[in-house]
Amino acid sequence: MRNTRAVEAWTIGPLEHFVGQAGARLVLIMTPAGQVMAQYGFARAVDVMTAAALGAGIVASSSEIASMLGQPPFAALGHRGTHHGIVLSSFDSPRGRLLVLVVYGVETSLGLVQLFLGTLVDDLAAACPVPESRGPVLAVNFENELNRSLDALFGQ
Secondary structure, three states: OOOEEEOOHHHHHHHHHHHHHHOEEEEEEEOOOOOEEEEEOOOOHHHHHHHHHHHHHHHHHHHHHHHHOOOOOOOEEEEEOOOEEEEEEEEEEOOEEEEEEEEEEOOOOHHHHHHHHHHHHHHHHHHOOOOOOOOOOOHHHHHHHHHHHHHHHHOO
């Protein structure tokens, strides 16, 4: 599928299946810190990084509001505009908590996106390899790891 890039190869199949079913225009799969694991539809790195940072911030702040209300974090947030809608969802996986940001157009609906989002979560959990133990991230390796991740996401 066009415009699909991933740092974690196991995310590609579930992501492409979701995009085909839900008719999503843009999708990010990321950690709560905004580290992108896979993306669909974005053309520029700056757009991916901006959307990831904003999405992670929205989930973090809404989780804090839920905590203030004495309830668990919200599972999903949805907003609808004139031309686009967005869904932000968080879920547990074998790799820990993950977030999905979905942008969809008027040709689909929030309900349809939410329906197939459940399938995406199940597919990601099934495809996720057992986490490997990793050593500490050292400053000497950080730049190389960052460049490798950006190359994987944007094919440069």
